[in-house]
Amino acid sequence: MKRGEMLYEGKAKRVFRTDSPGRFIVEFKDDATAFDGKKRGSIEEKGILNNRISAYFFALLARAGIPSHFIELISEREMFVEGVEIIPVEVVARNIVAGSLAKRTGLPEGTPLNQPVVEYYYKRDDLGDPMINCSHVVALGLASADELHRMRETALRINGILKEHLEAKGIVLVDFKVEFGRKDGQVLLADEISPDTCRFWDKQTGEKLDKDRFRRDLGGVAEAYAAIWQRLDGGG
Ligand code: TMP
Ligand code: ASP
Numbered sequence: 001m002k003r004g005e006m007l008y009e010g011k012a013k014r015v016f017r018t019d020s021p022g023r024f025i026v027e028f029k030d031d032a033t034a035f036d037g038k039k040r041g042s043i044e045e046k047g048i049l050n051n052r053i054s055a056y057f058f059a060l061l062a063r064a065g066i067p068s069h070f071i072e073l074i075s076e077r078e079m080f081v082e083g084v085e086i087i088p089v090e091v092v093a094r095n096i097v098a099g100s101l102a103k104r105t106g107l108p109e110g111t112p113l114n115q116p117v118v119e120y121y122y123k124r125d126d127l128g129d130p131m132i133n134c135s136h137v138v139a140l141g142l143a144s145a146d147e148l149h150r151m152r153e154t155a156l157r158i159n160g161i162l163k164e165h166l167e168a169k170g171i172v173l174v175d176f177k178v179e180f181g182r183k184d185g186q187v188l189l190a191d192e193i194s195p196d197t198c199r200f201w202d203k204q205t206g207e208k209l210d211k212d213r214f215r216r217d218l219g220g221v222a223e224a225y226a227a228i229w230q231r232l233d234g235g236g
Contacts, residue, residue, distance in 0.1 A: 001018045001019055001020045001023070001025075001074075001080065002018060002019045003016045003017075003018060003025050003078075004016055004017035004018055004019065005017050007024070011031060011032075011033045011037060012028065012029055012031060012032065012033075012046075012047075012050070012192075012196060013026050013027060013028055013029060013192070014026070014027045014029065015027075018080070022082065022083045023071065023080060023081065023082060023083060024080075024081050024082075024083050025074065025078050025079070025080055025081070026078065026079050026081050026192075027047070027077050027078050028046070028047035028048070028050045028051040028054075028077050028078075028079075028192070029046075029047045029077075030042045030043055030044060030045065030046045030047045032046060032196070032211065032214050032221075034211070034214060034215040035215070036125065036128045036129070037125075039214075039215070041214060043214060043221050043222050043225065044222040045222060045225070045226070046196070046222065046225055047076075047077045048076045048077055049194070049195075049225040049226060049228070049229050050192060050194035050195070050196055050225070051073065051076065051077050051078065051079055052073070052229055052233075053193070053194045053195065053225075053228060053229055053232065054070070054079070054192040054193050054194050055070060055072075055073045055079055056232055056233070057162065057193040057194075058070035058189070058193070060161065060162075060165060061158060061161060061162075061189065064157070064161050066154060066157060066158060066161075066189060067186065067188050067189065068188055068189035068190065069081040069082045069083075069084050069181060069183075069188050069189070069190045081190075082183055082188065083183070084180075084181025084182060084183045084188050084190050085181055085182045085183070086123075086179060086180075086181045086190060086191075087142065087143050087147065087151070087179070087180050087181060087182065087187070088122065088123040088124065088142050089120050089121070089122065089123060089132075089137055089142050089143055089148075089151065089179075089180075090120070090121040090123050090129060090177050090178075090179060091118065091119075091120060091151050091152070091155045091177065091178050091179070091180070092118070092119040092120075092121065092175060092176070092177045093116055093117070093118050093119075093155045093156065093158070093159040093175060093176060093178075094113060094116065094117040094118075094119070094174070094175035095112070095113060095116055095159065095163060095172075095173060095174060095175065096109075096110060096111065096112055096113060096172070096174045096175070096201075097109060097110065097111040097112075097113065098110070098174050098175060098199050098212075099175070099199065099212070100131075101117070101119075101175075110206070116156060116159050118152055118155055118156065119131060120132050120133065120134060120136070120137055121177075122136070122140075122142070123179070134148055134152070147180075147182075147187055150180075150187045151180050151187065154178075154180070154187070154189065155178055158176075158178060158189070158193075159173070159176070162176070162193075162198075166200065167203070169231045169232060170202065170203045170204060170231060171200050171201070171202065171203060171209065171228070171231060172200070172201040172202070172203050173198065173199075173200065174198075174199035174200070174201055175198070175199050176193065176197055176198035176199070177197045177198075178191065178193065178197070179191035194225075195209065195210040195211055195224065195225050195228050196210075196211050197211075198210055199212060200228055207224075208224065209224040209225075209227055209228050210224060210228075
């Protein structure tokens, strides 16, 4: 397919129209931001790795019966996707206390949770993506009760599948964020699943292998993204 005009440029991705109606190209950039864009930088080859890693997870989930917008990889930094109407709710699932949950509860990072936690954030850059609850999601008309139910159940299924898959590769899935979109009455997984949107810890050493290395200035950021891809692809 042919790449057409750029429709949208976000913090980490760009979306282009194609000559195939209703289908788009997503290009992954090396740009990285954190804290609502207050911290800015670039992570070498992040776009290439996040494109590959997201495609890998979308394909894995498709095999488990979880549909997504992903169609195919078309270049190092580009994937071909179904156009969806993004539901403005970021769905976070957590297995272990970290990040904002550590702040909110006062529990130390690394505290295991008795069961997975699902949280919802209103996708509004101008408000700093505030946390909302499931009753807000429906009351504000962000998603129907049925869509909310499907997003919650799908996030929990994704958690189970990715947790087990990563565990076998020596990676602990601490938490992650997913987004969904509507297409022809279906709710499709969309956006990306990558070290930008997940917390991955090395099972043996506890070393952080995700965007927290950038957020917290820990160094070795590009190396961490490459290590995740190597573990997934190389089976190590
Ligand atoms: P948090 O602990 O900062 O709330 O993050 C929870 C998870 O969501 C973590 O895996 C990182 C991911 N995340 C995003 O993908 N985008 C964001 O803007 C934020 C704040 C977190
Ligand atoms: N991507 C978000 C931002 O730029 C935050 C994050 O991932 O920490 O603000």
